[in-house]
Amino acid sequence: MxxxxxxxxxxxxxxxxxxxxxxxFAAADHAVTQEQxxxxxxxxxxxxxxxxxDTELAIFLNGLINTKRGKREGAQPEPEKRxxxxxxxxxxxxxxxxxxxxxxxxxxxxxxxxxKHELSAFSRKADNKHYRECKxxxxxxxxxxxxxxxxxxxxxxxxx
Numbered sequence: 001m002x003x004x005x006x007x008x009x010x011x012x013x014x015x016x017x018x019x020x021x022x023x024x025f026a027a028a029d030h031a032v033t034q035e036q037x038x039x040x041x042x043x044x045x046x047x048x049x050x051x052x053x054d055t056e057l058a059i060f061l062n063g064l065i066n067t068k069r070g071k072r073e074g075a076q077p078e079p080e081k082r083x084x085x086x087x088x089x090x091x092x093x094x095x096x097x098x099x100x101x102x103x104x105x106x107x108x109x110x111x112x113x114x115x116k117h118e119l120s121a122f123s124r125k126a127d128n129k130h131y132r133e134c135k136x137x138x139x140x141x142x143x144x145x146x147x148x149x150x151x152x153x154x155x156x157x158x159x160x
């Protein structure tokens with residue numbers, strides 16, 4: 001999945017308007033314009049489409065955490081320069097205040113089975129022998145499961 005796909009899915013799932021997206025970036029102490037947001041959300045074949053960088057997606061996810069859970073005391077975390085699916089899953093899990101059982105339940109909504117041990121392997125450091133890379137399929141099913149929870153009337157996968 002591309003960063004733009006993830007941004008589009010989150011926007012659709014939570015029904016964020018363009019201004020809300022700008023405010024989420026602002027919650028992570030980063031200013032973006034509505035035009036930037038619109039260009040990130042365009043279809044990939046649109047001439048005005050702009051790729052979202054890992055840092056921009058990290059800022060957005062940090063802003064989502066701050067928006068959903070409140071800012072933590074002290075200095076805000078620096079956005080990562082490189083993101084992987086494990087980090088994205090972890091940030092979404094934090095923003096939505098989900099426990100392992102909640103994540104597993106969300107994946108089961110998409111008929112995707114994952115054990116608690118497999119899920120915990122995604123949270124480990126890369127040099128840990130039990131570390132496991134979160135594949136696109138798992139992240140996609142997680143995002144679609146959240147969408148199914150929050151927008152049950154929308155049974156089909158949306159690209160909006």
